[in-house]
Amino acid sequence: MIWAVLYVLMSLAASRVAAQPDSAFALGLWSLQIAISTLWSAAFFGLHRVRTGAVIIAVLWAAVLTTTLAFLAHDGLAALMMVPYLAWGTFVLALNISVLRRNPQAEMT
Template sequence: MTLFPLYLAICAVPAAAGVLFKPGSWYRDLDKPDWTPPDRLFPVIWAVLYVLMSLAAARVALQPGNELALGLWSLQITISTLWSAVFFGLHRIRAGAVIIALLWVAVLATALAFLRHDILAALMMVPYLAWGSFALALNISVMRRNPSRGHA
């Protein structure tokens, strides 16, 4: 039996945070860069990322000695769950940037740990690293464009 459905179900937790803490008028009113993706793209991007990271974890779960790799996978999912609540829920732009930076490090560590077990699993984490880089740049840009908002 494949473990993919289990890991995909775990991804429902950060996905639920994204549903619970929506952008709303606060986010719409922020000064954002021209390269901000349209809101409708975010669920599509996250769906693809959740599938890829779940497939990657399911592959590594079948390998011996996977404890560190799967522990890091769990850490990055936990950190990911925090961002929507902090950024959209609490309106803490600076804290959101810190969380994304920590998330990026956790995803990189996960990908490197996965590489020790399965190169395809590691490669499946690369889009998440790319998205994390973009998201961090976007978060920092929003923070700089809105210096009086969201870093109390």
């Protein structure tokens, strides 16, 4: 359920920014963070690579923050719509690091 809410908010935010002039860079960042999100799911859940997942989710968090700031330059409401995803990313990063700490030898096998 959380993913449905996050993706609706992210999509609405992107559509608001897309309606603004000179928004190509911000939308490029949005596309990048979507792609990175897909990589994390594949690494952590599909391949069971906890360390790789931690690196990817840290990069994703930075990409979401950068996207949020880029959206802020175009539309404040769009930036606010990205905040729940940033919060969720913070939680997932902490969770991924916790799994790694509890399983230091792991690449979850």
